[in-house]
Amino acid sequence: MNRNKIIIKDLNFYYDDKQAIRDLRLNIPANEVFSVIGPANSGITTLLRTLNRLCDLTPGTRIEGEILLDNKNIYSEEISITELRRRVGFVFDVPTPLPMSIFDNVAYGLRLVRRKNKKTPLESVETALRQAALWDEVKERLKSPAMSLSGGQQQRLCLARVLALEPEVVLLDRPCSGLDPISTAKIEESLTELKKQVTIIISPHNTQQAARISDRVAFMLDGRLIEEGANIEVFSSPKDKRTSDYITGRFG
Amino acid sequence: MKHYIQVGLLSVLLLSVNLLSSCMAGKAHGGLNPTTVIVAGSTSVQPYVEILVEEYRLLYPDNAVGVQGGGSSAGIRAVLNEIAEIGMSSRALNQEEKELGLWSVEIALDGLAIVVHPDNKVENLTMEQVRDIYSRKITNWSEVNGEDRKIHIISREEGSGTRSAFQDLVMGDEMIAPRAIVQNSNGAVRQLVSSDRNAIGFISLGLAEPQPGLQPVKALNLDGFSPTQENVLSGEYELYRAFLFISEDEPTGAARHFVSFVLSEEGQRILSGEGLIPAREMALTGGEGVSDEEV
């Protein structure tokens, strides 16, 4: 068993009066692919967004509890948010390329860090694009606008953009919704490859995907954690009836 | 994107060059003539002074003179507020202004012409008829031997030197009817009269002459005397006023140099060529005209 990269303690999260996450406790081990599954509006996106404090951007939210990254509470005063977000990358549910060239997209995060070591980030960009299985498709046209890529390529570009920062954790919020099977396969492939270096937390777009790629699986419903365990355990013999109902497609 | 940055940089550059050059310009002129001499005031005097300035600039390219309109009162106030070195006025100083101890000099005389449309049959009016027309006791041209048409009276605005001269010389204690159309320059009055058969107005004599590119107007005889320079000088045509330069104290330096030029033979010749009547006396102490030491 790996050590725990992230430990979530008694997490409660509110949008104004609405509670999105209820008393959540969860340990996420390092260097594994961790899937969080559940029907829409179960608080999964919210959970992912709390992990790199993207939720701070939404006005009127409130958070209780602790989230420890390498045993440090990421909500404590000493933590630099920008530093945290670099360590914990986020890939959105729709491709979100910025309106600039492919190269500039990948280099975006790197250029934010520091301007003093003015080394060309070319190598880092190439590495990141290779890790995201996109390099071969775009190496000839790094200067063309990112918007000209196909949806699947754009999403891999977004993954590459996160990877360029060499993060410790990568959060993926339904990254393959709306993508064709080939692109999905490529992303899954690179995730399996990536977990050697980083911890991956993903909200897959269906249970099949979760079954294919994850090491561990958590099932959430209505902001509550219902069940959590190793992939095979959860999918072959779920302990909770609601989990099995969801997996077998009876609701959600 | 880069393009915009370039444009932006260019503008900043231009601005700084401008600022820099203005500092340089100030320095280059140095002591005697650190800034532009500003002449402001009466819009009646303004066009003549602009012409004077053009000639002046040809003779003394290093001396800068700027001309502003605004009106006689504004000119006097501009002098008091030190916005302008010299004020132009087309009316005499009033009591209040005289008490401030302002310095003034007459630069020329200007007749006031009563003008109508060229098609108007009327040729002559008496002073009294003009007064009655402007106080709306007479409202139809037929009452003064003209056609049976309503009279449109055109006046100038409050504060205008031309209006106050007209008020003093013609109206006396009568008020100009409020229904009178008000235009704020000689040119505007002329323009309106030239296009309206029923109109009557009063403008600077120099402007009553035919002008290239503009419709003509007809200047009426007053009490039988035609509005000519001779008749003004002989005192037979009674409508005239003085154009004044006004200053807080007797001007010095660059301002004095310009005033001297205006009062010089050359300056007076230019004004006379534009239809004004030369000043009666040239009252700048310390020599007439422009002497080289003053340059």
Place this chain on the structure above:
Amino acid sequence: MIKLNPHTAEKLAKGVIWTVALMVIAVLIFIIVFILYRGLSVINWEFLTRIPRRSGREGGILTPIIGTLSVTLLAILIAMPFGIGTAFYLAEYTKDGILTRIIRFCTESLAGIPSIIYGLFGFIFFVQILDLKWSILSGGLTLAIMVLPTLIRTSEEAIRAVPKTYREVSFSLGGTKWQTIRKAVVPSAIRGIVNGLILSVGRCVAETAAVILTAGVSLSMPKSVLDSSRTMAVHFYQLVIEGISMTNAYGTAAVLIILVFFINVVANMLINRFVAKGR
């Protein structure tokens, strides 16, 4: 009231609306042709590059052209940081609160204030109290305040039109607020902001009442921003109202219309490119 058959009413209404709309276009074309027809024959290289003589009766309009350019440039340079800064503050740095409401109220109110009031204010404040006299600087400062609302509104709209995801992406990659604005928001909003700037330029070029009271009417070539200079619009006004030269008035008006037309075309091209580039 006579009850009309709906289909007759439809035809009637359509007819009326088409007629009115076409008439408006016709009047617009008529005004422009009316001025250009007489003005274009006056415009030549000499007219554009010579200094006006004899109050503008002779010579060209070089000085007013320079006056217009310098007053406008100055006004835009001064208004730019304030206008765009306010827009960023409203769109990025604050939530709706009392202060934003006050700022918005002031912006809207400034937008409605007539230019003559700006002229009065500029005359008292810049010309007299700050003792800048009638000058390009006084005129530029006055116009800067006048175009501020235009600039704020267009820039704020452009900034708000930038997709939220750009900001989230930038933040999620560890960008600070400032970095996010500079690198993710500004590049996308720049076209809209530039469009606002161009609209403001148009307003400065067209303004008469406010500049006549602040920049003055001097025909001398300005040597610095502290010198007075008349703009083309003021020159045109003077030519007409003083009855100096109708020929040159037509010429100046034609130059003004062409300039405004050019500015509008540029603005439209930018908008089109902006729209074309958007998703």
Place this chain on the structure above:
Amino acid sequence: MKKFKEKLSGRIFFILALSTISALVLITIFIFVEGMPLIAEVGLFNFIFGMVWSPSQGHFGIFPMIVGTVSVTFGAALIGIPVGICCSIFMAEFAPARMRSIFRPAIQLLAGIPSVVYGFWGLIYIVPIIRDRLGGPGLSVLAGSVILAIMILPTIISISEVSIMALPRHYKEGALALGMTHWQTIWRVQLPAAKSGIVAGVILGIGRAVGETMVVIMVLGNAVALPESILDPVRTLTTNIGIEMGYAAGKHQQALFATGIVLFILIMILNITAQIITRRKSK
């Protein structure tokens, strides 16, 4: 360092954002400080309802100008509002796409042309027509109304068009599905729904008409008397300032600033009304 920069940028933007507040406050203060002493001296009632304006003789009554402003603005609104609304309906509903792409920039151009050019056109085209066909001096309420109507069109058209276009599609579709004709849909459904936007546009347009200066100087005749017909010359509040400002000194100048106060208050009332209406709409 980065934190510092972060805070600094926020601070700077905040300070820049205060510019509009300070501008409005400064303008208000200076106009009032310059103008109030005269109102206090003459008396508010005498100032606003006084019939005689003759500063050189100490008469400061601006009632004829208030009437002038109201009558010219009313005339401009009478012509400009129906035409403007027709044009906005045309743009939003009837115009073929091609035509719309010509119409919209044309309206923008209309807004961009310096107002003095309109005044000039009015002076040498409209004024002689009125003088020759209808009588009177030509410089008149009617001439001013016509020119101002043209000038306020862009404001009314663009704001009304936007508010018609902004209506949810299902308003129109629902009405059409009920068997209403296109015109019935516009008249019974779309116009009422877009009412507040149109009203705001109209008020802003009226504000423009009230505030316009140079144009009215050129075509109104500027006589300080109550007009007896639309062919009579009048003076508006703005013209009073524009035509005499340069000439004024002392009390006369104060009186013009006092005129400015009245104008300012009038405009602020219109502004605030328009703002309230738009805000209610957005809710």
